[in-house]
Amino acid sequence: MLPPMRNDRLLVGLAVLAGIVLIVIAIVYWVEPAKSLPSFFPGHQAGSAHHHVKHGIAAFFVGLAAFVFAWFRTGPKRTAASPS
Amino acid sequence: MILASLITYTQAIILGLLQGVSELFPISSLGHSVILPKLLGWNIHQNDPYFLAFLVATHLATAIVLLIFFWRDWVRIVKGIGRSLRDRGIDPDDTDAKLGWLLVVGTIPAGVLGLLLQDPLRHAFASAKSAAFFLMLNGLVLFGAELLRRRAPQVNEDDDARIARTVGWRGAFGVGAAQAIALIPGFSRSGATMGGGLLVGLSHKDAARFAFLLATPIIGAAAVLKVPELFGHTGDGIRGQALVASLCSALTAWFAIKFLMRFFETQTLTPFAVYCFVAGAACTIYFFS
Numbered sequence: 001m002l003p004p005m006r007n008d009r010l011l012v013g014l015a016v017l018a019g020i021v022l023i024v025i026a027i028v029y030w031v032e033p034a035k036s037l038p039s040f041f042p043g044h045q046a047g048s049a050h051h052h053v054k055h056g057i058a059a060f061f062v063g064l065a066a067f068v069f070a071w072f073r074t075g076p077k078r079t080a081a082s083p084s
Numbered sequence: 085m086i087l088a089s090l091i092t093y094t095q096a097i098i099l100g101l102l103q104g105v106s107e108l109f110p111i112s113s114l115g116h117s118v119i120l121p122k123l124l125g126w127n128i129h130q131n132d133p134y135f136l137a138f139l140v141a142t143h144l145a146t147a148i149v150l151l152i153f154f155w156r157d158w159v160r161i162v163k164g165i166g167r168s169l170r171d172r173g174i175d176p177d178d179t180d181a182k183l184g185w186l187l188v189v190g191t192i193p194a195g196v197l198g199l200l201l202q203d204p205l206r207h208a209f210a211s212a213k214s215a216a217f218f219l220m221l222n223g224l225v226l227f228g229a230e231l232l233r234r235r236a237p238q239v240n241e242d243d244d245a246r247i248a249r250t251v252g253w254r255g256a257f258g259v260g261a262a263q264a265i266a267l268i269p270g271f272s273r274s275g276a277t278m279g280g281g282l283l284v285g286l287s288h289k290d291a292a293r294f295a296f297l298l299a300t301p302i303i304g305a306a307a308v309l310k311v312p313e314l315f316g317h318t319g320d321g322i323r324g325q326a327l328v329a330s331l332c333s334a335l336t337a338w339f340a341i342k343f344l345m346r347f348f349e350t351q352t353l354t355p356f357a358v359y360c361f362v363a364g365a366a367c368t369i370y371f372f373s
């Protein structure tokens with residue numbers, strides 16, 4: 001098992017990475033029509049010119065939440081009620 | 085002209101009045117808006133684009149009423165979130181910040197599940213028959229929540245402080261995710277969140293308050309994203325009716341919140357459970373006979 005400090009840094013790193021990936025996904029949703037989305041993306045539909053704006057908004061906000069999580073985890077330590 | 089007969093003003097008024105009440109009472113607004121037209125023999129179908137746009141306008145009205153009703157709370161909550169971001173943590177005594185982040189944590193799964201499952205679930209369960217059956221099951225869910233509720237010790241703090249201290253992060257996530265069940269016509273969003281609130285230890289009054297706070301961003305966001313369709317081709321022939329229905333919905337939503345906040349000071353979900361079970365069973369038998 002990793003010592004607490006390393007564990008925390010790993011968690012923060014993963015959260016930042018997840019945040020970046022999700023915001024990139026959001027941009028892909030906004031820019032590309034449904035037919036051009038990678039086939040493993042929810043909303044991919046061959047031949048459709050529809051833009052999944054709402055999927056992009058959801059990915060953006062979840063990405064933002066990942067950044068907020070990292071922001072809190074790297075803040076000063078508190079005794080209780082920190083979101084983890 | 086065909087467009088003029090999509091929804092009449094009388095139908096719009098009835099649907100608007102019903103929406104305001106049924107969105108906030110734990111009895112499934114979507115279920116009622118599918119079942120009622122079928123019972124009255126109206127030629128309205130749940131998956132028609134114009135009807136979805138019409139319903140969204142009434143949802144927006146409900147969300148605005150919720151926002152106005154809890155405006156002071158929202159101001160405190162948003163300030164709390166701002167404080168916690170500035171301080172890079174949540175002060176144990178800052179219950180506004182804690183409540184704000186609980187609402188964020190609860191809204192994320194509801195939003196994501198809503199986006200992923202909305203279309204498939206609505207298409208799979210669009211009929212009045214399935215809505216009636218699920219309304220019956222909604223009654224059982226409410227019964228179950230009453231039976232399994234966890235009775236946490238109640239302390240004399242203000243409402244939001246009590247909610248913030250009782251609900252944990254996992255609880256908020258679970259209660260938020262439970263809202264996704266309301267994508268199936270017949271299941272109630274507020275019923276799911278109130279039931280979830282009871283399961284994590286909230287009192288009936290606090291569970292209702294948490295459910296209404298949790299409902300505001302998700303109903304509002306869904307409506308704001310969909311409302312532009314009303315101003316396009318989809319809204320032709322129903323804009324006036326949607327406006328009238330929205331005003332009716334806002335009116336009944338206001339009284340519904342006032343009523344429910346007092347009702348849950350002393351009462352439980354059981355009357356709504358009985359109503360859903362009996363009405364759902366009766367409609368199921370009627371539609372299948």
